[in-house]
Amino acid sequence: MMRLAWHTGFASTARDHFGGLGSVIMLHRVRPDCISPLGVTRSLSITPAFLEQIILSLKGEGTEFISMDEVVERVKGGKRPDRRFVAVTLDDGYNDNLHHAYPVFQKHSVPFTVYVAPGFIEGASVLWWEIVENLVTKADYIRIPGGPEWRCGTLFQKRSAFHALMRYFSYTLTEIEQMPVLRALCEAEGIVCGVAQDRDVMSWGELRQMGSDPLCTIGGHTVHHYNLKKLTAGMVEQEMRLSADMIEEKLGRRPQHFAYPYGSAKAAGKREAEIAATEGFLSAVTTRHGTIHAEHRNNLHALPRISINGRFQKLVYAQTMMSGVTTPIANAGRRVIQA
Ligand SMILES: [Zn+2]
Known part of the structure; x- marks a missing residue:
């Protein structure tokens, strides 16, 4: 269906109606080989070559790559720009982000945001x-x-x-x-329940190194990577505040942007969006499927994203999803996805 939508030109025409201001894309692992022994977590991993292909194709179409700070500014401004934007985000702070994704971002001057959970870094939680x-x-x-x-x-x-x-x-x-x-x-x-020997997530030192690049934004992702909907409001506040405190203490800058762990409707809703706003985050992203519209100006703490799925590493799928035509299909007919 996605191929058909793109090749018939439907997706590119519909982009004016559904594509809105732009998209926030979501990645996890970026590495040349996939390390999912049963293939069941393959969707979380794309290759650096595919990442580069997406960037080049979007740049070729005139898409502007912007940071999450700029996403907030564009949404607040609400003006339909001549060029659509894409903001790249990566969840969980996998160390392949540093070794394999960062060089691609540097090569093409693409700003990116990595949402990190200090519990993963310090071993209180595991992937x-x-x-x-x-x-x-x-x-x-x-x-x-x-x-x-x-x-x-x-x-x-x-x-x-x-x-x-x-x-x-x-x-x-x-x-x-x-x-x-x-x-x-x-x-x-008899298997290790913790950080792998080659470390799966970046250390504070590695984050400091990458975070000093103006292209890189470090965002919060709770301390323990808990499903916030399963916690009391007090615990949600604590998970958000403490993660920001720890990142600020270790990296010297308080995170301004946040991603809800798991991020589906079962893991983040209105209550979580309100708490994220109260805690002072400028934006918060979910994993719900959708493009970004001017209507999100009142909903900056429940921004949908476009997940680039490692199982289907085809440019045409990414292009079709970013056109916005798949948003109503994934969301019972709605074009603008909010909390
Ligand atoms: Zn996560």
């Missing part, structure tokens, strides 16, 4: 979805003491156990229960 994948890859059987159990003998069983465990960790357990349960499962299977 648990990757650890669950490692666990299921290694185990033949997974049993939660006093809870459900899954057979993981075959590739098919491993993949379905992964998805079941993702749901179990995301929705059955509380955010506070996640880590102890994951640690126990890792211990039983």
